[in-house]
Amino acid sequence: MIQLYNYYRSSASYRVRIALHLKQIPFTYHAVNLREAKHKSEAFKAINSFQAVPYLIDGEVKISQSLAILDYLESLQPEPTLYPKDPALRAKALEIALSLICDLHPLNNLKVLNYLRENAKFNDEQIMAWMHHWFHKILAPLEEMISKNKQTRYALTNSVSIVELCLIPQLYNARRFEIDLSKYSTLKTVESICLELDAFQKALPESQPDYV
Ligand SMILES: N[C@@H](CCC(=O)N[C@@H](CS)C(=O)NCC(=O)O)C(=O)O
Structure with missing residues (x-):
């Protein structure tokens, strides 16, 4: 199961959540409270050294940057596609x-x-x-x-x-x-x-x- 580290009002996380739901890919939601600076904690730094969300883990695959995550989801589950064909x-x-x-x-x-x-x-x-x-x-x-x-x-x-x-x-x-x-x-x-x-x-x- 995909693990998504994110925060409800992070717009970069929001992009990834839309893609996961559009493609109907199940995932586990891990909240990282940015307001409480949890992304700067040692515990989260050990997960994502960039100290930002979203961060996706799929087994051995670990990705930060929403665009890279979207690209990975597109490869995993091409339909519905996120890109026009033309x-x-x-x-x-x-x-x-x-x-x-x-x-x-x-x-x-x-x-x-x-x-x-x-x-x-x-x-x-x-x-x-x-x-x-x-x-x-x-x-x-x-x-x-x-x-x-x-x-x-x-x-x-x-x-x-x-x-x-x-x-x-x-x-x-x-x-x-x-x-x-x-x-x-x-x-x-x-x-x-x-x-x-x-x-x-x-x-x-x-x-x-x-x-x-
Ligand atoms: N370019 C990155 C941006 C990631 C990013 O900066 N996320 C924000 C939340 S939307 C964050 O974690 N900010 C932490 C901070 O600003 O300290 C992406 O698209 O994933």
């Missing part, structure tokens, strides 16, 4: 996913916020200004890109892809930081269609055993 759409899906995983998420991550507060001495107002700046920098071009494609049910095709696995958790983070999403009607429509699906419901932060 090469151009597949590249587009990865382009969007990477803009969320690599360009946006690191800028609203706990360790970055802690650094801004503790080392750069940002106050709450400066933290919020930082958040607003970086969320809009990525969400605005995504809205523009995805709104041009009005023929499909999801962002790029008629099936869920890696795009939605990355987008929905970042919209969740955006709301946590009170980002005004009113300009992103296409992104919100994709989100509401996804949230009708069982896999997304099961992966929601509030559906997790460690949710508070």
Whole structure:
């Protein structure tokens, strides 16, 4: 059985949970409370020296980084696939996913916020200004890109892809930081269609055993 170390409101963990539920892969949930800094404990450091979640263990296989985990799950259980079949759409899906995983998420991550507060001495107002700046920098071009494609049910095709696995958790983070999403009607429509699906419901932060 796959072991997943994660935290209910970690957006990187949320991506992986959606994939596990979509692909109906059973897993054991291990909660790592980031708020209580359990990821920095010696016990967790011995499991994942990067001191972050998600972290997946499948027998001898041990993987950090959500994108690598998603790739592993795709190889284990190819259907339903996380990638469009068409090469151009597949590249587009990865382009969007990477803009969320690599360009946006690191800028609203706990360790970055802690650094801004503790080392750069940002106050709450400066933290919020930082958040607003970086969320809009990525969400605005995504809205523009995805709104041009009005023929499909999801962002790029008629099936869920890696795009939605990355987008929905970042919209969740955006709301946590009170980002005004009113300009992103296409992104919100994709989100509401996804949230009708069982896999997304099961992966929601509030559906997790460690949710508070
Ligand atoms: N790029 C990594 C990000 C992993 C990551 O930073 N996870 C966050 C939670 S979303 C974490 O564990 N943060 C701990 C910290 O910031 O100290 C991935 O996609 O898996």
